[in-house]
Amino acid sequence: EVQLVESGGGLVQPGRSLRLSCAASGFTFDDYAMHWVRQAPGKGLEWVSGISWNSGSIGYADSVKGRFTISRDNAKNSLYLQMNSLRAEDTALYYCAKLSPAQAFDYWGQGTLVTVSS
Amino acid sequence: QSALTQPASVSGSPGQSITISCTGTSSDVGSYNLVSWYQQHPGKAPKLMIYEGSKRPSGVSNRFSGSKSGNTASLTISGLQAEDEADYYCCSYAGSSNWVFGGGTKLTVL
Numbered sequence: 001e002v003q004l005v006e007s008g009g010g011l012v013q014p015g016r017s018l019r020l021s022c023a024a025s026g027f028t029f030d031d032y033a034m035h036w037v038r039q040a041p042g043k044g045l046e047w048v049s050g051i052s053w054n055s056g057s058i059g060y061a062d063s064v065k066g067r068f069t070i071s072r073d074n075a076k077n078s079l080y081l082q083m084n085s086l087r088a089e090d091t092a093l094y095y096c097a098k099l100s101p102a103q104a105f106d107y108w109g110q111g112t113l114v115t116v117s118s
Numbered sequence: 119q120s121a122l123t124q125p126a127s128v129s130g131s132p133g134q135s136i137t138i139s140c141t142g143t144s145s146d147v148g149s150y151n152l153v154s155w156y157q158q159h160p161g162k163a164p165k166l167m168i169y170e171g172s173k174r175p176s177g178v179s180n181r182f183s184g185s186k187s188g189n190t191a192s193l194t195i196s197g198l199q200a201e202d203e204a205d206y207y208c209c210s211y212a213g214s215s216n217w218v219f220g221g222g223t224k225l226t227v228l
Contacts, residue, residue, distance in 0.1 A: 061119055
């Protein structure tokens, strides 16, 4: 059974940093691209960032480019999101999602909540 | 990276059919056959319903279908059921390792 478990969320002050993690199991992690998608309270889904199986291809939404860094450790079956210079508008539930070979997000975690507030 | 355009809400009675549109540009929806659709119930993670524009993952009801014409993709749900009441999001590859979601559509089953 595929499982994606996010962690690392919490309350953080504007301008500070936070690192999210996603632990994957139930599939061959290093065969698949992985992504982060966020959802602000009461709002829609927003794609944040994605990384290919070998970290050779990485993309970021304009809203986080230059502040967030995605990475993965295939030996640990883990995905990460380093978030720097956090802003109030980064407050959201952050989902980790697996990208299928057909280029769709076929499995999602339950999310980890990030709240940016003073 | 502008969000794809979806109607904020749609509604229908049980047994009826509804269609949700998803309008992008020639840089995303119009350029790639990589539109997917997701269903999200309150407090739950999104669930993949349609991929590559019109294909259904195993286990998804055949009441759900997808199509695309030009820069607009569509999700049709036939034989509406109470359990279909949820938020629906489209998503498209936008090139250069970027992806974009629609703003979401709230489906109400009357």
